[in-house]
Amino acid sequence: MNKLYRFLNLHFGEEAKDKVLENVTASISFRGANVWILACAIAVASVGLNVNSTAVIIGAMLISPLMGPIVGAGFALGVYDFDLLKKSIKNLAIATVVSLFVSFLYFLLSPFKEAQSELLARTAPNIYDVLIAFFGGLAGVIALTRVEKGNPIPGVAIATALMPPLCTAGYGLAIGNFSYFGGALYLYTINCFFICISTFLIVKLLKYPKVKFVDKAREKKITRTITTLILVMLIPSFYLAYQLLQEKKYSQNVDNFIQQEFTNKGYTLIYENTHFNSRPKKIEVAFLDKKFSNAEKEDLNQKLATYQIEGTELVIRQDSTDLKRDILAEISKQSRNVSESDVTIQNLRKELASYTFSDQELISEINILFPELAPYSIGKQLVVVNPDSSFHQNIVTYTSGEAIPAAELSKLKTWLETKLNSKNVRIIRAQ
Structure with a gap:
């Protein structure tokens, strides 16, 4: 039994608590570069949803900094640091408004307004989305509290899919479909809330010290509030899951x-x-x-x-x-x-045609007029002058035993330039 306890013990390999809190606090703020990175990530995710590209959406989620204030709110609740909680909520609100604005603007200007499957998948959340957010959040927070962290946050951001619901909400606003807007915003709220709750539970389990003294009555009040919020989030998701099952x-x-x-x-x-x-x-x-x-x-x-x-x-x-x-x-x-x-x-x-030569009639004429050329090859080649300049050239390569007289080659070159209506013709003898 003792071996099993040691095997499952979360304190093994744990980072110093003050260092973890310092890292979490540093990742909360949305100022300067973080805002621009978020705006770019939202734009990329919106394009991915618009063209129904899963790979583009995943790429956008990898560069998103949205997880910071959500994890910060969970830590703040766990250690009763209400100043940190206010800061986290404020920064999450800023990130949400910026994301909604960018996605709304993109879909408003985009000529493609049709709802693709990737968009529709974010309009009706259910209990499975709750489970993904909760267990994804647990994995992320456990990894954050380790000495050897790796980088679990991008993986958690992908699993819980924070950005696509925000983009879908912006899409709903842009086309005036408030059913899409409400469903997507509800999914985003579910993801944020249950990542926060999973963080709170891990902080409690690892016994992080309270920053401020909280009396028993207030602690019970906070617990009751969290429980009420969990029920408020769960009940609609259970109903939507039931509807999905029935459908x-x-x-x-x-x-x-x-x-x-x-x-x-x-x-x-x-x-x-x-x-x-x-x-x-x-x-x-x-x-x-x-x-x-x-x-x-x-x-x-x-x-x-x-x-x-x-x-x-x-x-x-x-x-x-x-x-x-x-x-x-x-x-x-x-x-x-x-x-x-x-x-x-x-x-x-x-594009392929620009690199191939398929004029069989011309090849037949070459065989009749210049039989001494055979065997030969003819094709198009890209000639790069410099990084900003290039052109296609028609190349004829022949391998006959004896060199063809210069007069004949000049005649062939002039004839080819006339037939191909191009001055970019070159004849080469392969050695």
Whole structure:
């Protein structure tokens, strides 16, 4: 038992408490460089969310200095240093306002306003976000109190994802969607609060000395306040987690219903749309050639309860005009996403074309007019004059046994310049 205690003992490898507090206090302030670093990190994260790039978002979180005042608030609560607590809250408020302003400004000016999956993922927090913030905060604070720290803060910042919710809140403000703004700000508050609470618990567990004397009555009052705040944060997150679970179960049951009642019977489904949040819930479907009678529709609606999706209305779309409009709208939406890929592919093709030679007709003419040149190679090469200047040159390299007379080479060069409409032609004999 003693070995197990030593194995789990947090005091082993612990840094001096005054030094830890000194480091934590130094990381709280948001002035000068820290504000600029935060603004740049928020701008990078906003771009990442806007273009749906996870790698860019992670990079932004690595350079974010947001963790300092949150950990500082947890330490301040643990040692009852209310001056430090006020300073931490003040600096966290400054960081939050700066972040919201930068993200709001970016999304206001950005021409791309469509909500990507990375943005939508930050609009409905639940209990799992609480667990991530709490255990991520524990890991970060434990590491901060070690002699050999490494650098856990970037990892904790990534795990708890402090910046994306702030950027999403700025996005909600920019497009006037206060549901997105509220959900994202709630997620950010959850992350800040539970990192702070995990810090408070570790400070208590490691028995950091109190900076100020606090009587028992006030200590109990602080504990009750913290408990109340924990409940205030937890209850909505439990409800949102329950809603998420219900939606997942409902979606699975709908898929099972469609599979059993339509797909397995050979009906070709061409349109499906599920409205989970409508009252009543609604499933809209349409088929390629199957037409359902009113009696068949009634029978299918009655079967919904069998698949545990009662309280749902099944709508079979058989009006070709409305259906075509919805399908075309969906195709148009997908086309916008595909078009971005097409542009990228086209640009890559153009870039590749600048380095390749594919004029087969010209090659055939060379073979007829200058047969002595073979074997030869022809292509384009980038010539760098200096770091700021470069150009493409057409290079012909031949390896014939005997050197071709200078007059013939000059004739070939003049002919190529005319055919290629370029003065950047060079003929080289490979040794």
